Amino acid sequence: MSLQANPLLEVDGLTIEFASERGAWVSVVENVSFRVGRGEIVALVGESGSGKTVTSLALLGLLDARNGRVRGSIRFDGIELAGLKGVAWRQIRGKRVGMIFQDPIEALNPAFTVGDQIAETIRAHTGVNRRKAWTHAVDMLRRVRIPSPDRRAHYYPHMLSGGMCQRVMIAQALACAPDLLIADEPTTALDTTIQAAILQLVREIQLETGISVLLITHDLGVVAEIADRVIVMYAGQVVESGSSADVLTSPVHPYTDALLGAIPNGSTRTLVTVPGAAPIPGQISVGCRFVSRCRHALPLCRNRDPDLQELDKGRASRCLRVHELYALEASRQGRATM
Amino acid sequence: MISPERLELMGVPVVDRLAIGRERGQRISLAALLAIAYLLMLVILSVLARYIAPHDPKLMDLTDQYQSPGLGMHLLGTDRFGHDELSQLIFGAQFSLLAAVIGTGVAVAVGAPLGVLAGYIGDTFENVTGFFNDALMAVPSLLFVLSAIAVIGSGLTRAMIVVGVIFSPPFFRLARAAARDVKHEMFIEASRSIGCSTWRTIWRHIIPNVLSPIVVQATFAAGASVAAEAGLSFLGLGVQLPSASWGTMLSTAAENYSAPFLIYFPGIAIALTVMSFLILGDWLSDVVGTQRRGRIP
Amino acid sequence: MSLLEVVGLTKSFRGRYGPLGLRRRAIQAVRNVSFTLDEGQTLALIGESGSGKSTTARLITRLIEPDGGSVNFEGEDLLEMRQTELRRTRARLAMVFQDPNGSLDPRVTIGDSVGEPLLVHNGLHRKERENRVASLLERVGLSPRHMSRYPRELSGGQVQRAAIARAITTNPKLIVCDEPVTALDVIIRAQIINLLSDLQNEFGIAYLFISHDLNLVRAFADSVLVMLNGEIVDRGTAQQIVSNPGHAHTRDLLAAIPSLVPKALRSGGTFEDMPTSGPTSIPMGAPTGLETG
Numbered sequence: 001m002s003l004q005a006n007p008l009l010e011v012d013g014l015t016i017e018f019a020s021e022r023g024a025w026v027s028v029v030e031n032v033s034f035r036v037g038r039g040e041i042v043a044l045v046g047e048s049g050s051g052k053t054v055t056s057l058a059l060l061g062l063l064d065a066r067n068g069r070v071r072g073s074i075r076f077d078g079i080e081l082a083g084l085k086g087v088a089w090r091q092i093r094g095k096r097v098g099m100i101f102q103d104p105i106e107a108l109n110p111a112f113t114v115g116d117q118i119a120e121t122i123r124a125h126t127g128v129n130r131r132k133a134w135t136h137a138v139d140m141l142r143r144v145r146i147p148s149p150d151r152r153a154h155y156y157p158h159m160l161s162g163g164m165c166q167r168v169m170i171a172q173a174l175a176c177a178p179d180l181l182i183a184d185e186p187t188t189a190l191d192t193t194i195q196a197a198i199l200q201l202v203r204e205i206q207l208e209t210g211i212s213v214l215l216i217t218h219d220l221g222v223v224a225e226i227a228d229r230v231i232v233m234y235a236g237q238v239v240e241s242g243s244s245a246d247v248l249t250s251p252v253h254p255y256t257d258a259l260l261g262a263i264p265n266g267s268t269r270t271l272v273t274v275p276g277a278a279p280i281p282g283q284i285s286v287g288c289r290f291v292s293r294c295r296h297a298l299p300l301c302r303n304r305d306p307d308l309q310e311l312d313k314g315r316a317s318r319c320l321r322v323h324e325l326y327a328l329e330a331s332r333q334g335r336a337t338m
Numbered sequence: 339m340i341s342p343e344r345l346e347l348m349g350v351p352v353v354d355r356l357a358i359g360r361e362r363g364q365r366i367s368l369a370a371l372l373a374i375a376y377l378l379m380l381v382i383l384s385v386l387a388r389y390i391a392p393h394d395p396k397l398m399d400l401t402d403q404y405q406s407p408g409l410g411m412h413l414l415g416t417d418r419f420g421h422d423e424l425s426q427l428i429f430g431a432q433f434s435l436l437a438a439v440i441g442t443g444v445a446v447a448v449g450a451p452l453g454v455l456a457g458y459i460g461d462t463f464e465n466v467t468g469f470f471n472d473a474l475m476a477v478p479s480l481l482f483v484l485s486a487i488a489v490i491g492s493g494l495t496r497a498m499i500v501v502g503v504i505f506s507p508p509f510f511r512l513a514r515a516a517a518r519d520v521k522h523e524m525f526i527e528a529s530r531s532i533g534c535s536t537w538r539t540i541w542r543h544i545i546p547n548v549l550s551p552i553v554v555q556a557t558f559a560a561g562a563s564v565a566a567e568a569g570l571s572f573l574g575l576g577v578q579l580p581s582a583s584w585g586t587m588l589s590t591a592a593e594n595y596s597a598p599f600l601i602y603f604p605g606i607a608i609a610l611t612v613m614s615f616l617i618l619g620d621w622l623s624d625v626v627g628t629q630r631r632g633r634i635p
Numbered sequence: 636m637s638l639l640e641v642v643g644l645t646k647s648f649r650g651r652y653g654p655l656g657l658r659r660r661a662i663q664a665v666r667n668v669s670f671t672l673d674e675g676q677t678l679a680l681i682g683e684s685g686s687g688k689s690t691t692a693r694l695i696t697r698l699i700e701p702d703g704g705s706v707n708f709e710g711e712d713l714l715e716m717r718q719t720e721l722r723r724t725r726a727r728l729a730m731v732f733q734d735p736n737g738s739l740d741p742r743v744t745i746g747d748s749v750g751e752p753l754l755v756h757n758g759l760h761r762k763e764r765e766n767r768v769a770s771l772l773e774r775v776g777l778s779p780r781h782m783s784r785y786p787r788e789l790s791g792g793q794v795q796r797a798a799i800a801r802a803i804t805t806n807p808k809l810i811v812c813d814e815p816v817t818a819l820d821v822i823i824r825a826q827i828i829n830l831l832s833d834l835q836n837e838f839g840i841a842y843l844f845i846s847h848d849l850n851l852v853r854a855f856a857d858s859v860l861v862m863l864n865g866e867i868v869d870r871g872t873a874q875q876i877v878s879n880p881g882h883a884h885t886r887d888l889l890a891a892i893p894s895l896v897p898k899a900l901r902s903g904g905t906f907e908d909m910p911t912s913g914p915t916s917i918p919m920g921a922p923t924g925l926e927t928g
Contacts, residue, residue: 047820048791162684191683192847192891218820221893228899245897262825263895264851270832271825271854277790524737527698532752532801533725535718546742 004037008180008212011035014072016051016058018281025069026282028054030236036180041206041213043223043244046233049278052216055233056184059214060099061089077179095125098173102185104165108157114168115141115153118175125176140171144201163194167201174205184216199225220259224248232256235279235289238308242315252317252326254294288320296321370621373614380611384432391425396580404597417590417600426582427603433571433583434564434611437498441563442556444502446509450552453513458521458540464514475507487575494567494583497576501566505559512555516548550626554619561615568608584608636710638809638841639672644694644704664690666865668704674808675839679852679873681888682862688845691862692813695843696730697721709808726756729802733814735794739786745772745797746782752804771800775830792823796830803834811843816851828855850892853877861885
C-alpha cells in the first residue's frame, strides 16, 4: 500500500460483477484495494482476464450499469466516485481525471482534426472561446513533443502515425490539467521503438506537472521503466503489491515469479513457464486461485482462501506460504535480469 | 460508455440481463412469437385448405350475393358472385405463401450466388455483374414488371418470377459486401494456406458466413412478395379469376363500396401477413447481431 | 540444398490517394528480399509495422502474388507452379497466423478446422480423421474433448494451439509463423514458444518466424533478418545480431528492448539508450506517406 497519508485515489473493497448467461452474478474483480499517491506512478499489472481493465473502467464509471454491478468505495481526492450520477461525472472525467486507451487511432474521431478534438475537450470543461481553446490545444501538442504543432493540429487522425496519435491522446487527456491520468495499455499497440518514446514522455510530463498516473499494463518492462509502485492482479484479485524495485527484483508471490520467469532474457532457449491458464470468472473454486499452476502448492492452498497480507515496507502478498518463500527469496541475490 | 462489443473483446463476459431465452442471449420477443404463430397458422391453412374451408371458394351462388357476415352459412359473408368470403380467404393464403416462396426464391437465386462470386473474385467479374445489378436497380420496377408480364404473360408464377428478379439487387449487394468482408478475414487466408481450392473456400468458409444477412433480407423480401402479389392480382396481372387470391378479392370488392366488409378481410389479411414477415425479419436481424465473436479471457 | 531459398522477392502496391484526390503513389512493400533457410532451422524476420515482414511471409506462401523474384521450396520454384500443384505443396508448407480471434473459422468446430488439411490432402475418412485430430490436439496440449468446441469457447492460447495443430497435420517441413504469440499474454506466450521448440525438436520442422519482438526471438532463432521499409537491412545469427548489430535500425530495436531493472535501481535512471537515428531524436513512427514534411 502507498505510504502516503493523503493519497489522491483510494480504492477500497472494489468488487465488480457481471450478469452471466444463466442469470447469476459473476465477479470479475473481487475485493480489490489500492492507493495512488499524489505524484506517484502506479502500475496495475495483470494478464487478460485479471480484471485490471475492468477496474480502470469502473474508476471512471464507464461500465454499463445494465450489465455490471460495482460495489465498494472509490475515493478521489476525498470525493466518493462509486455511485456518482451522470452530471457529476462531467466534473471529474476529463477535468480532474484523464484517460488514454490502448489503440489511439481507434479512440480518436476520424471526422475531426486533432486540434479540433483537443479544443473541444477544453471548451467543454472551461468554456473559453474557440480561439483560446485552439491556442491551448496547439500548446498541448507542443508539450507532448509533436513537431510543428501548429501545422499538425490541422491533421486528421488517419494522417498521423500510431505514436503521434498516442501523443495526441495524451495531449487531449491532459488538456485540462487533471490530477490523475489513467493509461490503459498505452503502448501495447505501438512499435517497440515508439513505446520507449511514449513512456519517456509520460515520465517527463509527470516530473513537470506532478500528476499522478495509474498505468494499466501486462508488460513488466513498461513497469520497470516508469512505475514507482506495482499492483499485481490475478483472476480478479490483488496478489502482490509493493515498490517496483522490490516487486521486480524479489517478488513475494508465485504468480509474479511466473510472470518474470516467462519473459525472454536471451540466455535460454526454453522459457520458464507454468502450465495452464488463469481461471475463468464464474468457474473459480475455493482456495488460492493460482493453486493449479503453482509449483509451491500445498493442500492447504486449496482449502483456504488466502487474504492479502501486509508485509513490511509497504509490500503485500496473497500467498499463504509467503513467509517461507519470502525467507527463501531474501537469501537469494534477487532477480535483476539483463 | 464502453460498448458491450468492446468489453467482450477485452475479455469481459457481457450478457444483456434483459434478454430471456436460450443460449447466447437470444432475445425472444413477444412480437416475434406472435408473428411466427401467425405465419405457421397461414401455412396450416394453406396446406389443409380443402378440409378447413367451409365451402368451395369458386362456388358461385348468385342468389346469395353480398351477404353480410354473420352466423349462418357464410361467416364472413359473400361477394358479388356469391363466393364465400371465408373460403376464399383461406384458399387465398395458398397464393400468398406461394408468392412469397417464388418471389423470394427467385430473388435469392438470382442475386446471392452472383453476389458472393462478385465479392470474392472481384476485378472484372465484379465490375460487370455489378454494372448489370445497378442497371436493374435503376429501372423503375413497376414499369419493368408490367412490361415483362406483357411479354411473357400473366399468372401467379410468371408474375412472381418477374418480381423475384426485381427483388434480386439487394441480395446481390448484400452477398457481395458480405463476401468482400469475409474475404479479408484471417481464417480465409488460413484456408487457402492449407491448400483449399477456391471452390471449397467459397462453399465451406465464405457462404456460411454470409448467410445471416441474406436470411434476414429474405424475410423482408417474402413480405414484399406478398404485397407485390396482392397488387398484381388486383390489377389482374397475377392470379387470374376465377381463382381467388387476396388481391383479386380486393379487386372484386372494389367494384361496389356498399359492402365494405369485402375489403376489410382480405386487406387485413394482407397487412397482417406482410407485417409478420417484417417483424420476423427484424427479430432475426437482432439475433444475428448478437452473435459477436466474443472471447473468454 | 536449402529447404527454402528466396531470391529477389519484390512487391509493390498501388498507393492510396493523396489528400487532394488523384495522386497515386506506388508503395514498394517488399524490395529485393533474399535469404535461405535450412531444414530444421528457425529464421526470424524482425521488423516494426510497415517493414514488410508480414507481406514477405504472404509472398513466400503465395497468398499474395509477388511482382518478381523466386521462391524455391524443396528445390522447386513456388512462383512457377500451377494452382493445383501449389495447393498440393501447401501440405508441406504450413502457416500459423497472428490473431487467435480470426485465424480459425468461427462457424467450424475445432475438430473440423484441425482436420481440414487431412480432408483436402489425404482424403481420410471421418473416423481416421477424428483419431488423427485427437492425437494432434493432445500433442499440442489440448484435449480431444475440444474437438467439438468452437473457437469462441476457447481462450486465445488454446486457439493458437489448435492453429498449430492444424499446421502440423500434414507433417510440413516448414511452418511460416506470422507473429503467432503477439496477441497472447506473457505466460501463455512462453508456453506456445516452448511448444514450437518441442515440435521442432521432435519433427525437425523449420520455422520462418515473423515478429516485431527481437527480444523474444533472440534465444530460439538460429538466424535473424531485420527488415526496414521493405528491405533487409541486417542479417546474421541471433548471437551476431545482438552483440554486433550491423545497422542503425538493429541498434534501435535492441535499445528499445525493455529492461527489467526498475528505474529506481538504474544508474543515471534515464533513457541513456534513446534511439538516435532518423530526422529527429524522438521516433515519431513510420511516415504514412501522406505527410508532406
